[in-house]
Amino acid sequence: MSAPRVILVGPMGVGKSTVGELVAERLGCAYRDTDGDIVAEQGRTIADIFVDEGEPAFRSIEKQAVHRALAGYDGVLALGGGAILDADTRALLAGQPVVYLSMDVEEAVKRTGLNTARPLLAVNPRRQWRELMDARRHLYTEVATAVVATDGRTPEEVAQAVLDALELKEA
Template identity: 45%
Template sequence: MRGPVLILVGPPGSGKSTVGRLVAERLGVPFRDFDADLQREQGMETGELVVQLGRERFQEVERETLVRVLPEHTGVLALGGGTPTAPGVPELLEPFHVVFLDVELEHLLRREGLVPLHPWLLPNPRAHLRKLLAERRPVYTAVADAVVPTSGRAPEEVAEDVLATLTTSNEHQAG
């Protein structure tokens, strides 16, 4: 079956893009940032898209875009933070190896640039992130084949753990 060798999920700021690039480099495959796909296709940042289209239509666009991207991308794919919560997306992810990059609230709050990048977190980033993590963590866990903690860890260390999940996954499929 064609498609990504690995899909990363997790909240904004969990390290999906940074770790995804490292893993892709180690595997010798291309890296793709799903939010960049949406931005390129729709002509605006994902945060603006949510405001322009509304949450429901935005999630439809995410799903439609993912349907196109999955069969054509054979490397590492980092999904947007909310993408796995879109109706129909968990089913699309089932055939693929998905890793949830789990991060603690306090670590997210220390991430420089997270709030300006995601203006919907204002005026109270702590409250918004706490709610977001509480709502999305069960979805991330449900779609993932493995969970890798990222809080307070170097991206290279996280990438090693993500790569190890591929080895474990391949062993299970072979056995």
Template identity: 50%
Template sequence: MAPRAVLIGPPGSGKSTVAKALARLWGVPRRDTDTDIEKRAGKPIPDIFVEDGEARFREIEREAVDDALRTHDGVLALGGGAILAPETQGLLERYVLDGGAVVFLDVSLAAAAPRVGLNASRPLLVGNPRAQWVALMDARRPIYERLATVQVLTDKTSPTDVAARIDAAVKERA
């Protein structure tokens, strides 16, 4: 069992929303590892960061991604930073070698900013969200691009249209 597609990308790219649209299009379940993390920890992600620290959050995240890649057969959305862990990169690389589709949902700062806003539930964007987002993307973009088998820009595009583009790209790869 493996996901039909795994969505990766920065905060504000639309991973959770597109996962819903793509799962609906394909008639499969969707899963979001951020939700899995909160269930495992028994508390919201911001509380994990404050009470347990980012290292503990990343540990739970690696476990959640590993579990989801082994047990979920629908659309899987990963948290924006999940790809930072070398273990997770290895899992995604193996998933791709086995024929899986890793979809990088790309987005510009201009499009991501209103989506992300000053949301306190995004602990790594506290302070100056725009500057933090740019710094995150500078560090993460090369990893997103390396892991992706499909890349879709989500700027000015509805989740339904993004899902249709992913569907076409995945079918083309098959």
């Protein structure tokens, strides 16, 4: 059974997709994002799923997408920001090469302005981002093999830090 070479977790806007693509390129393998899998499978945006069906329905769809990806993918994999909320998913991540990309709220404001189409940040985004992180930070840390801070770093620097943290060599 194949398993991902690198799994990236962290909050929305931390750069999992950008960094994941760079890491995959450096490792000479493919990149995949479970949020992208969900959008392709559902034929609509994540924001639309949240609005139309609610967060519990989205989390169920997300859990299935993550479990499929973890079971049969051998490239670099990025998980949606809330994927680690599910206990079964956290159990599947045990022993895997998981890197938690972290950032503080000031960095989140700089990167996203916290005004993008993020359903969980619709009202008072700065406060909501802090509350989400307070609820999730320990879960990201729990599943992580390594933590890489992204604050003040370029995507290239973060990608190199991911490779270094997992002791992976470029292809």
